Amino acid sequence: MERFQTLHSPAVPLPLENIDTDQIIPARFLKATTREGFGDNLFRDWRYNPDNSPKPEFALNNPRYSGQVLVAGKNFGCGSSREHAAWALYDYGFRVVISSYFADIFRGNALNTGLLPLQVSDETLGRLLAAIHENPALELVVDLPSQTLAVPAWGETFSFAIDPYKKECLINGYDDIDFLVNQKPAIEAFEKQRAWVW
Numbered sequence: 001m002e003r004f005q006t007l008h009s010p011a012v013p014l015p016l017e018n019i020d021t022d023q024i025i026p027a028r029f030l031k032a033t034t035r036e037g038f039g040d041n042l043f044r045d046w047r048y049n050p051d052n053s054p055k056p057e058f059a060l061n062n063p064r065y066s067g068q069v070l071v072a073g074k075n076f077g078c079g080s081s082r083e084h085a086a087w088a089l090y091d092y093g094f095r096v097v098i099s100s101y102f103a104d105i106f107r108g109n110a111l112n113t114g115l116l117p118l119q120v121s122d123e124t125l126g127r128l129l130a131a132i133h134e135n136p137a138l139e140l141v142v143d144l145p146s147q148t149l150a151v152p153a154w155g156e157t158f159s160f161a162i163d164p165y166k167k168e169c170l171i172n173g174y175d176d177i178d179f180l181v182n183q184k185p186a187i188e189a190f191e192k193q194r195a196w197v198w
């Protein structure tokens, strides 16, 4: 996975609550056996008409919006445990999703994929969605080491929570196996010390 340290980016707004995993990646696309390629079908039924022509009104098709941050309504990622939802967002190019509440399983799947679920208050979420609608170029600065989201145009910085282990993994670009492999020196030192005990 890519290392995640600090991201400067505008954001794409999706001011809808309860966006479920089937809206994020419809079940008919779950047949692939690798993580790559799901981005092509991210929000498929919201992005494209039945004849596969893009829906110009949908935020991801609107040239006003860009960036690696998705700002979405509360209860994002609800509905199922499919990891493909996180894979589709990451494969499309998003590295942060901001909402005021994430479904638990989606939060875990996102962190395992290298996608940062960044939780803010309902009030801050509402301000962000309104501000991005007014100014699509609004820059957001996400700094994972300090666990902060800054909005330079506001002169404000917001803190966010993250599991310490998952924070270390994202900063280093580790999945769970990478983390364990990087503990090898400590494991070998422990085994050597135990060898003395026996």
Ligand SMILES: CC(C)[C@@](O)(CC(=O)O)C(=O)O
Residues within 6 Å of the ligand: 021, 027, 030, 079, 080, 081, 082
């Ligand atoms: C196994 C997977 C395809 C699942 O059935 C899992 C689930 O429903 O949580 C889904 O629809 O996402």
